[in-house]
Amino acid sequence: MNRLWKEFSKGLWKDLPPFKLVLGLCPVLAVTNTADNGLGMGVAVIFVLTLSNLLVSLVRKLIPAKVRIACFIAISASLVVAVELLMQAFAYPLYQQLGIFVPLIVVNCIILGRAEAFASKNPPLLAVADGLGMGVGFAMSLTFLGALREGLGTGHIFGTNVVWPGFEPLGFMVEAPGAFVSLGVLLCIMNFAENVRRRRKGLRAVEGPTHDCGSCGACGSASNC
Amino acid sequence: MNDILKMMAVLSIICGLAGTSLTALKQATEPMIEEQVLTYVQAPAIKTVLSGYDNDPIKDRKDFDMGGRTVTAFPAIKDGRLMSVAFETSGKGYGGDIGVMVGFDVNSDTLSGIGITTMKETPGVGTRVAEHGFTTQFKGHGIESVELKKQGGDIDAVAGATISSTGTTAAVQKAVSIYKSLKQRLADGWT
Numbered sequence: 001m002n003r004l005w006k007e008f009s010k011g012l013w014k015d016l017p018p019f020k021l022v023l024g025l026c027p028v029l030a031v032t033n034t035a036d037n038g039l040g041m042g043v044a045v046i047f048v049l050t051l052s053n054l055l056v057s058l059v060r061k062l063i064p065a066k067v068r069i070a071c072f073i074a075i076s077a078s079l080v081v082a083v084e085l086l087m088q089a090f091a092y093p094l095y096q097q098l099g100i101f102v103p104l105i106v107v108n109c110i111i112l113g114r115a116e117a118f119a120s121k122n123p124p125l126l127a128v129a130d131g132l133g134m135g136v137g138f139a140m141s142l143t144f145l146g147a148l149r150e151g152l153g154t155g156h157i158f159g160t161n162v163v164w165p166g167f168e169p170l171g172f173m174v175e176a177p178g179a180f181v182s183l184g185v186l187l188c189i190m191n192f193a194e195n196v197r198r199r200r201k202g203l204r205a206v207e208g209p210t211h212d213c214g215s216c217g218a219c220g221s222a223s224n225c
Numbered sequence: 226m227n228d229i230l231k232m233m234a235v236l237s238i239i240c241g242l243a244g245t246s247l248t249a250l251k252q253a254t255e256p257m258i259e260e261q262v263l264t265y266v267q268a269p270a271i272k273t274v275l276s277g278y279d280n281d282p283i284k285d286r287k288d289f290d291m292g293g294r295t296v297t298a299f300p301a302i303k304d305g306r307l308m309s310v311a312f313e314t315s316g317k318g319y320g321g322d323i324g325v326m327v328g329f330d331v332n333s334d335t336l337s338g339i340g341i342t343t344m345k346e347t348p349g350v351g352t353r354v355a356e357h358g359f360t361t362q363f364k365g366h367g368i369e370s371v372e373l374k375k376q377g378g379d380i381d382a383v384a385g386a387t388i389s390s391t392g393t394t395a396a397v398q399k400a401v402s403i404y405k406s407l408k409q410r411l412a413d414g415w416t
Binding site: 059062063064066067070071074075077078081082085086088089090092093096 | 228231232235236239240243246247250251254257258261262264265
């Protein structure tokens with residue numbers, strides 16, 4: 001139980017996908033012009049990520065190492081098409097909004113990254129916890145970024161007014177450049193906070209986002225962890 | 226050698242299973258998706274091209290067979306009498322097909338209006354064919370000689386969007402020819 005919670009909760013802050021792992025930035029930038037869209041995309045990713053982790057983990061011993069990537073892609077692509085069909089059948093307006101970004105979940109690095117780094121090495125229950133945690137973290141981040149941009153850009157969040165009278169909306173925030181600026185500023189704040197925390201603990205400050213290297217171990221900054 | 230065989234087998238089985246389950250899902254969701262497209266894509270267009278009816282044009286829609294092609298007609302009925310009817314046709318635009326819902330007044334044989342359902346035209350240029358200035362020109366227009374001015378008709382093309390305007394007009398002409406050949410069958414369609 002403890003282990004399960006650990007795998008679930010790491011996606012919520014320590015390895016928060018867009019801000020700490022800095023993975024899956026394409027949807028993060030593209031669909032966060034409103035909180036609604038961010039949440040919708042997040043929910044679709046939770047669904048795909050959890051199921052793909054489960055399936056990959058179930059068949060992990062059958063898949064030959066040399067064709068594992070192809071197998072992971074086949075699994076996640078099928079799940080994405082399933083999500084697309086279900087979304088068209090039950091939430092058409094959301095599908096109209098997200099449009100091209102739903103099929104793009106296939107190539108969202110988080111899906112393949114978690115399949116490769118976690119699900120292919122761990123039993124199904126842990127893999128589901130990991131996928132769910134990462135998915136929820138991703139959805140949270142997207143909703144937060146969406147709310148921030150929508151709030152500053154239009155003065156509304158989820159369609160309700162959140163600003164004082166006389167507030168001049170920054171239309172730029174809901175356009176594409178606003179996505180880059182707000183993501184950059186958020187990353188900056190998070191890295192700064194992380195370094196303040198590290199200095200307090202007497203650790204050396206690091207450049208760039210930090211995350212649990214046990215879950216990837218591939219990057220050059222492993223020595224800083 | 227064994228390795229290669231195993232790889233091929235595993236990959237084929239995974240892809241096969243994926244294909245089969247997706248086919249099943251596609252078949253299961255097909256009717257629901259059709260319903261959703263009707264509600265969210267076609268219904269708003271139908272509301273702009275038909276008026277003064279007391280039925281539900283979407284619920285009363287009927288498929289007509291036109292030499293192998295199926296045309297779905299949406300009727301506007303008032304007091305049990307067919308007032309007007311709408312079809313969706315498409316014409317070649319700048320960024321793909323432009324879907325146009327065309328309404329016909331069956332009593333006066335005129336267009337009761339057109340509405341764009343789907344398009345991938347250049348935002349701000351080609352997309353202006355969906356705006357009032359362009360579409361209202363068709364309202365009340367006779368069904369003969371629906372042409373752009375350049376072709377000798379009386380429809381003003383959207384400036385800078387000749388291809389989009391031509392595509393939309395072509396779709397309307399297609400709808401006119403469908404209307405002409407269906408006219409007799411339409412009258413008996415909803416009585």
